Amino acid sequence: MSNPSLVLNKVDDISYENYESPKIDASNEVIVEVKKTGICGSDIHYYAHGKIGEFVLTKPMVLGHESAGVVVQVGDSVKSLKVGDKVAIEPGIPSRYSDAYKSGHYNLCPHMCFAATPNSKEGEPNPPGTLCKYYKSQEDFLFKLPDHVSLELGAMVEPLTVGVHAARLANLKFGEHVVVFGAGPVGLLTAAVARKFGAASVTVVDIFDNKLQMAKDIGAATHTFNSKSSKPFHEALPSGHQPDVVLECTGAEVCIQQGVLALKPSGRFVQVGNAGSNVLFPITEFATKELTLFGSFRYGYGDYSTSVSILDDNYKDGKENALIDFEALITHRFKWDDAIKAYDTVRAGSGAVKCIIDGPE
Template sequence: MSNPSLVLNKIDDISFEEYDSPVIDTPYDVIVEVKKTGICGSDIHYYAHGKIGPFLLTKPMVLGHESAGIVSQVGSSVTGLKVGDNVCIEPGLPSRLSDEYKSGKYNLCPHMAFAATPNSTEGEPNPPGTLCKYYKCPEDFLVKLPSHISLELGALVEPLSVGVHASKLAKISLGDNVIVFGAGPVGMLAAASAKSFGASNVLIVDIFDDKLAMAKKIGVATHTFNSKTEGNVDELLAKFEGHHPTVVLECTGAGPCINMGIAALAPGGRYVQVGNAPGPVSFPITEFATKELTMHGSFRYGYNDYKTGVAILDKNYKNGKENAPIDFEALITHRFKFKDAIKAYDLVRGGNGCVKCIIDGPE
């Protein structure tokens, strides 16, 4: 069976290719017919620069890792899924032998095969991405979607799980006041996670008023702040109307945002670094120490984060779209057929007001 795929060959070079479809090798394998895939900023970074940190593109790679689809085949020992089920795909497979996997931090596994992320091992192919017709995945890295959660929303579970992971690290609970830096897809979904975990107030910081307006409109932010036009940390705290920030989720990696986040936090607060920086940044270590802040790095997502993301969507839409507290679907601003996937990548690369772009699976 043919498996049409979207392939990044090198910088500025994407093409459609035909590969053999994956086959079931173990009793726990599942074949998913991919129906919806979101474009991630990392995809665009590989497209434009050919690398992210230590991950260097040296051979062709199937793109895509934010996907949902329909189960088309199951292995003989699969019990939790059946043909026809709608699922979202957790796209990173750790080594089952690593210490990180055994200790419950499989997202830190040094042997992780993550979809659409270059493999540096000489002679080994890159892990397959999900922008294809058929994708193979172990049963335990698939999560069944409730009947009222669309496949498009299923494709949002991947970036939503990044926010879930950060919220868990920050131990967000009822009564917390949270600041999120960055109103891109990850920042928006981190804010949505914080609200879902019980945060009383969520302020989003960005430099674009249209993004901040969207954050309020769709229900992920109670407050917003434009750090370019509205001033410094004192003005930020005034805009937060006396709510003392107990948590910062920093989703930009920008030095000024990192410094503002530390300055804004209440003593004893919790800080989670979600966004990546292009290099070293200055850090207010004295204020961090004297406030006795707690800081966490955050990398992708781990055990149960995907299931939590699906549960957030399930609860949000349980009374119908018209009564949903958060309009997750509004984040999907552009949609493309698979045959127009290269146009979709060029659109996202160019900006053009795109928040989240979804590509249909091959016909």
């Protein structure tokens, strides 16, 4: 069978290609027919610049890593899934032999095979992305979706899990006060996670009023603050509460600084967004408050299943009774034949929050 795929050849060059469909080689493998895929900011960065940090595009790469689909074939030892099941795809599989994997930090595995992430090693192919008709994964990196969770929502599990990982790193507790910097897709989903974890308040900070309004409209924020306003930041916080937790999703130096300054003593700070370069950091404030700083990279054990559980709980009583309107984040939908247009739309910054592409028919 042919496997239609969307391929990034080099900067500014995306094309449709047909490859051979993947085949099951091991008893724990599963073939998924991809139905829905979201566009991530990292995809756009590779499209525009050809690299992110040490990951440099040197050969063509199938795009996509935010996907959901339907199981079409399973290996002989697969027990938790069957043909016809809807699944969310966790797109990174570590080495089962690495110290990171064995110590419970598989997201830090130096041998991670992560979908649509360039492999610059000469003679080795790039890990395949998920923007194709058929994608092969391993049983324990596929997560069955409840009946009332759509495939579109399944494609949002990946970015939602970034927020889950950050909240779990912070050991976010019921009744705590949270500030989220950044109202892009990851920031909005991270704020939504904080709400679902039981935060007493979630204040979202950004410089665009329309993004802040969306944070409120979908139920992710209890409070918002436009950092361009002349209003002092502390006045935007509920009843003057200093945050227990800051989840920083921009990577902007000023936001990192403001987050440290805003935190209450013994508070926790999680860096989710990537900074473009080194930043000036208020180390004295950090030390005298006895703050705790966490770096956050992708997601680890239990994070994906937690995200699926969040969506399950959110929609179990119907969309009209959901705490968070996750579906409202999907602002653009494209058919497979318009996938390149979808990438250009997001790259142009034309107001897309989350863009979903249908899989090949």
